[in-house]
Amino acid sequence: MSRLAVVPGSFDPVTLGHLDVIERAARLFDSVHVLVVHNPDKPGGLLSADARAAVIEKAVADAGIQGRIEVAQYSAGLLADYCTQVGATALVKGLRSHTDLVYETPMAIVNEHLAGVETVFVLPKPENAQVSSTLVRQVIALGGDVTPYVPAAVLEAVRAQ
Secondary structure, X not given: OOOEEEEEEOOOOOOHHHHHHHHHHHHHOOXXXXXXXXXXXXXXXXXXXXXXXHHHHHHHHHHOOOOEEEEEEEOOOOHHHHHHHHOXXXXXXXXXXXXXXXXHHHHHHHHHHHHOOEEEEEOOOHHHOOOOHHXXXXXXXXXXXXXXXXXXXXXXXXXXX
């Protein structure tokens, strides 16, 4: 039986912390869908969904992350629906702090109820513990250097805009 996991997120932009979670998921599961989802609570954004998906594909390749990884986009419904459609058995989420756990726990419970999909939480490497896409967007907007926090593919995409 093949075990498929979904690593969902807005990934605007993808960070080195995200890549760490994707790599861990690829080691734990037979295949992984990295799913760029539309989050209605996050208006606008740095990159379009298409650009985010392209950046993730390049970043995963550049990082040499092994495993069957597919990058997809989804904005048509519940994450649980996507998991059911593709036959996913798990969601993989990174937790940076107790705040993330408080935010993610209700969603994990509902996703298990709606689709029978388990949520697997992974802790960050210390160097990624405080990095978020929101923080990266703010630093970029103010002209700061985000090189320590994002893969080169993000820097290339931002410069190309």
